[in-house]
Amino acid sequence: MSLHALVVLVPEADPIVGSWRLRYDRPGIPAHVTVMYPFLPGIPAAELADLFAAHEPFTATFSRFGRLPGLLYLDPAPSVSFSALTSAVTARWPKAEPYGGRYGDPVPHLTVAQDQPPETFDAIEADLSERLPFEMSVREVTRVRFADGAWQVEEAFGLGPGPSPRAS
Template sequence: MTDDSRGFQAGQTGLVALIPEAEPVVGTWRERLDPAARAGVPAHVTVLFPFLHADVIDVGTRAALGELAARQPAFDLRFERCGRFPGVLYLAPDPDTPFRRLTEAVVGRWPEAPPYGGKYEPVPHLTVGQVKDEKALDEAEADIGPNLPVSAHVSAVDLVVFSGTEWRLEASFPLGRTGVARQARDLG
């Protein structure tokens, strides 16, 4: 989720894949340079942001998310390099196809929730920093590069909700198997 936290609205939701394996490499930089990290979101790759408003996510929506996730296989990936968007430093997942398939599946089910509100073509990535200070992004990239690659296993898609002050994990939907979503827990 690369939007600035000042633009987050209470009740906004997103679907993310948490990447705890990346925290030792990017955590300090994310805390300094990524508004989403400061608002409570751990290292992640966004599947879809924004998703539906929290007020309309009901039992049926959760069941549909669980079924959709269960049809997608869990997968392994590596982050071997950094990439850039204007004002953004990120880690690029390899492969990125599983994330693209997840996004396509969710948007196929909920076309009223296009990625980034239809502003940007989705490119799977793990945001390290989003600031106008390119020098700070250069410094972060120079520090992170020697600590790559980072390997990770993605086994769930998580629903996160913005409370108005912080992001909280609302539910987790396992990939590649059926089952009830795990119950909410704080992200922090």
């Protein structure tokens, strides 16, 4: 069985948080902000392209940490821009619920570490604080698939008007 997700990849974060993510996050997917997980299989690329083309590109800044039980993350600003993408997916495909509906209204985030004691989260924050902030230009949402024990990029969908999705 394969799982699908829609994510905003954040390659700018990898040099900053990559070593911590390798130690304390689930391996196999680059730094990202989740738009929808799990996502429905079989949705045509053209439908996703149309949906995301209706949203303008934006700049996101990662300047502070956030915590949820068992989770240390970077808090993207403006988070409302990421939430709008999630809301659009849910409005178009109501069966697609963020995290299967387990967390109510999800908080947009870039996971740094999971399932560690507060002291570990404190040490990570201390190490990373001087490397923040960083910015990125959000120009696309990527569909990824988990199969055969690994995450694989399937295709990216541009925000705003532009070319068709690109397959990877």
